Amino acid sequence: MKKLIFLAITIIFVAAAGHVYSKGVPLLNKRVKFFLEHDEIAVTFLALPDGEATLAQTASNQNILINTGSKPSYNVLREELKIYGVTHINDVIITKNTEPYMGNIIKLVKNYNVNTVITSKENIHAMCLKNSAIDCSIFTVPNKSDFRIGQRLNIHILNESAGGEWNLLLTYGKNHIYYMSNRGTALHLQNPYSATVLKVPDFGRIEVNNELVEKIDPEIAIVFRKEKSKVNSLLYDELEKGLMDIYEIGKIGNVTIKMNPFVYEVITVN
Secondary structure, X not given: OXXXXXXXXXXXXXXXXXXXXXXXXXXXOEEEOOOOOOOOEEEEEOOOOOOOOEEEEEOOOOXXXXXXXXXXXXXXXXXXXXXXXXXXXXXXXXXXXXXXXXXXXXXXXXXXXXXXXXOOHHHHHHHHHHOOOOOHHHEEOOOOOEEEXXXXXXXXXXXXXXXXXXXXXXXXXXXXXXXXXXXXXXXXXXXOOOXXXXXXXXXXXXXXXXXHHHHHOOOEEXXXXXXXXXXXXXXXXXXXXXXXXXXXXOOOOEEEEEEOOOOEEEEEEO
């Protein structure tokens, strides 16, 4: 296994006073800059009150957002993006057409000059059918199951459920993030890629099959939070058997995986 390096990140404070967003998770009024080298990328799992959102930033100032969180989380999402210096978003990837994953897509497209929304055909149909306010001309379905964002970030659609949910493998050199959206173990076992980081599906409310954990063999597990929802205790039992580090987003703040093609670092900001 690669050795994890935990960094104390340089944070530029704009004001000494902080504030607290809903449900009591502290969010200081601060700015974070990673000073990325040309071959580095930062993938940050954002702590929202409800829903999933993951921000990928490149050295060339590209910003990619995977999912958007739910509508009640928008103000927090906006503040989180501000912390990381995001004023525009190049691409938004939607892995699942439900509120916790795509609730803020309309506001993001309007306020962040989004170039492209990448998702499945089923998701496009459902979102455009439900929301007349969406500019569907910027929605696209990849021609292939593999596509690239920036110079080095490869995204592979491992599989797609009947409802249009995507399970993704994000690859940056030798580092891999297995981004699960579908909770069905059988679907994941079809393509059991190994990965450095496992993003657990369904806000940790499910059990993760031990066979699947062994096949993926992650070093880090990421669990997002959902309002009025608890993580399945059996999930932790299975993950801990795999001797990995578990990060429950929100309890410890934001978690960033900063990578070059060969090694990675874990950074937390709360």
